[in-house]
Amino acid sequence: MTQTCTAFLGTTRLARGTPAELIATLSGQEQGVLVFDDATGRPVDLDWRGAAPIPEESEAPRRRGRPKLGVTAREVTLLPRQWDWLARQPGGASQALRRLVDEARKADGGRTARRAAHERAYRVMSALGGDLPGFEEASRLLFADKLEEFAAAMAAWPADLRDHVLELAQPSQED
Incomplete structure (x- = not known):
């Protein structure tokens, strides 16, 4: 699975893609840019110097298991x-x-997926919107799984941040 990240400058979404794509796209304008992993909502520290290219799939070392079937040994x-x-x-x-x-x-019954979605949305919204009006109420609604009210509580927030947080709050197939 390829890591997908989203880059923000303040509450403005700049770009989305793999870390290598973000480095290439935003090179030279990285000052103040925050990057978040879309799967976890955790901040990602990119090497803006572009030091080492990320190996292609064919260059990746072979791992134990049956990778063609999606089976990995752990x-x-x-x-x-x-x-x-x-x-x-x-x-x-x-x-x-x-x-x-x-x-x-x-x-x-999807409880774990919902919890993971709520946690990743909260990580991003607290990092970028923790001082926005209605943050605490929106947080309570998010963890109460009242997503319609959650969206309404963020209605006055900047559109890029609001839309991204609402997207993260939805459980994904990987959860």
């Missing part, structure tokens, strides 16, 4: 009794873990 730390239980499951530990994760995601 470490999991479990207790011995949990490993024993996984070993007894049909299909092995990996299949059992995938099944458990899928079941948990279905049972979640």
Whole structure:
């Protein structure tokens, strides 16, 4: 998955794209620019010197797993009794873990995705609009999941900031 970021100067949205695209687009005008990761809402510190080019997909080092299928290998730390239980499951530990994760995601009912969306929207709105009128009320409405009222509370905010925060407040497929 490619990281997408959005750059702001004050409350004005300047550009959106990968970090490399933002560096190329905004080179020379980076003074006061704040960049946020669209997936998390966290600030991104770009190397405006453009020091090292980002490797292309073909240059990326090969990783364990089955990348063509979207499967990646990662470490999991479990207790011995949990490993024993996984070993007894049909299909092995990996299949059992995938099944458990899928079941948990279905049972979640979207709560985790909504919470992630609210948190990323809050990070950006507090960094760029923390001193705007109605910020506290908008924050309460966001975390109460009252998105229509949340949008109304930000009606007087600068359009670029308001529109971006409303976009971030919606759960995405990655959540």
